[in-house]
Amino acid sequence: MTNSQLPSPLRTAAFRRFWLSRAVSGLGSAVTTVALPVLVYRESGSPLLVSLVAAAGTLPYLVFGLPAGALADRVDRRALMVAADTLSALALASVPAARALGVLTAAQVVAVAFLASGLALFFDAGGYGLVPALVGKERLARANSALYGAETVVRIVGSAVAGGLIALFDPAGALALDALSFAGSALLLRALGSAGATADRPAAEARPAAEARAMTGDRPGLVAEVREGLRFLAGHRTLRTMTAVGTLQSFSGGAVVGQLVVLADRGLGLHGADGRIGLLYLAWSGGGIGGSLLLPRLRRRFGAFELLLGVLPAGALLGTAVVLATDWRICVPALAAWGTAYLVVLVNTMTYAQEVTPPELQGRVNTARRTLSSGLGVPLGALVAGTVTATAGLRPGLATAVVALLLAAALVWSVHLRDTRGLRRRAAVRTG
Known part of the structure; x- marks a missing residue:
């Protein structure tokens, strides 16, 4: 079945x-x-x-x-x-x-x-x-x-x-x-x-x-068990890579959500109590619903790592559209689509971690991942984007979210290309 x-x-x-x-x-x-x-x-x-x-x-x-x-x-x-x-x-x-x-x-x-x-x-x-x-x-x-x-x-x-x-x-x-x-x-x-x-x-x-x-x-004591979970995470190359991707993804989420009010005011001309400001938050969250519906279908067609090869560049492209948008009617659908890609990556990486982690290590490995993403990535993204916005302007501040996604995409593609070259070399040796 x-x-x-x-x-x-x-x-x-x-x-x-x-x-x-x-x-x-x-x-x-x-x-x-x-x-x-x-x-x-x-x-x-x-x-x-x-x-x-x-x-x-x-x-x-x-x-x-x-x-x-x-x-x-x-x-x-x-x-x-x-x-x-x-x-x-x-x-x-x-x-x-x-x-x-x-x-x-x-x-x-x-x-x-x-x-x-x-x-x-x-x-x-x-x-x-x-x-x-x-x-x-x-x-x-x-x-x-x-x-x-x-x-x-x-x-x-x-x-x-x-x-x-x-x-x-x-x-x-x-x-x-x-x-x-x-x-x-x-x-x-x-x-x-x-x-x-x-x-x-x-x-x-x-x-x-x-x-x-x-x-x-x-x-073993609690400290030793923590180390055991960290050793598994550090020693599993694909999981280690996807943890880095999840942290960069969370950085981008913290950056964009932390600047939505500033985007509305300085970038889209929605000031004060303009009700359309709420549409930005609704678009981001609503995109997440789309991502939750889309992920199971994508996972039936693509492997967890393979899926990232396409979704991360797509997220960076959609993020660029948000950064450059000056009209809320363009920004809202772009933000919703970006939110969809964001949740696909988020749930995909978490699901993969649960799939490959032994039952006795589930808590340690996944809270370590969550500590890096939610505990470090989200607040760091909000802080960096806010600092850049304050010193260089709104668009550069929002662009930090896109840069994080581009780094994540570059990471998965570099691993993929290295693995592909390795497979070709091994195939050439066998045929030679």
Whole structure:
């Protein structure tokens, strides 16, 4: 049976519950993404603290990324994810509770933002190993596309309704809804029950030798296990290359999203409260939905590495169109198409990593990758693009995103051409 003939992952009860848990909590988190900066600014009036809330979304990757992956490979993954969702619900619920008691401070809001992002990291670390166990490696591309597609849709919907919810409940009240969404997600994960049993055991049990070490207590320490994951990542040439591509891709995403407001104002003549500014964000996110639908079809025709040979140059070309656009009617469709290419690369590289990584290393290898992309690539891209825009202008600032994609394309093509020459030399030796 070919991959296209396999039933949809959403027809698997355990994965369907997991998918629903991500959609529910993602909707609440989309509201929180808007509500937290508004709340901390109301409490403090400080732009610096607002920036700290934004930084809290990526800083945990640098602080906890590698230990989180090692922990996820040691323990019951599903239990880790339930605990992360439960603690997230409690942390977020503390904000409206403190507001009701009249003791809420901006420092608490910033701390909750950091804690929630850190807990999400531990949740993701468990999910990297749980998803392949639920659907099998043959359906990973379709499963990840379904997850990212749902995440994109709920992010759009959540962002769209956030303003109304903030006005209705105030920002602290809006966070209570997110707390409820995490509680609902935890209940759905608990309901996986025996359907998710293969993913519930410690990853060490995936191999008899590792299981024996666990039973005798003779297993390496956390630092040694982190190193084991890093050695696998560094020693797998294709995965190493695709990790570099994913980091450059994330750099480009951070660069373009961080400059969308400036693009609207200085490049497209959309000033102040012009509603068309929202179309830029909608185009980028909407393009992601297209990418989630397109990836499974592309993976049926092309290998994971082969796919990058065409999509990365296409993304650079579409990015160039955005950089040069002076009319929003040209920029919006170009940005949507770029967003499609962006998500195809993002999910493709993640799926490949899950396909080639042994079960007992899933958490460590994939959180290491995520630390480089989300923890380093996204904020670095935003920082570099913002600095270049401030010193050299909007177009050069946006062009940093295109340069990152061109570097990624050059990397995969250089590897491909080197491999092709090697194959030809070996063929010539055999025929000679």
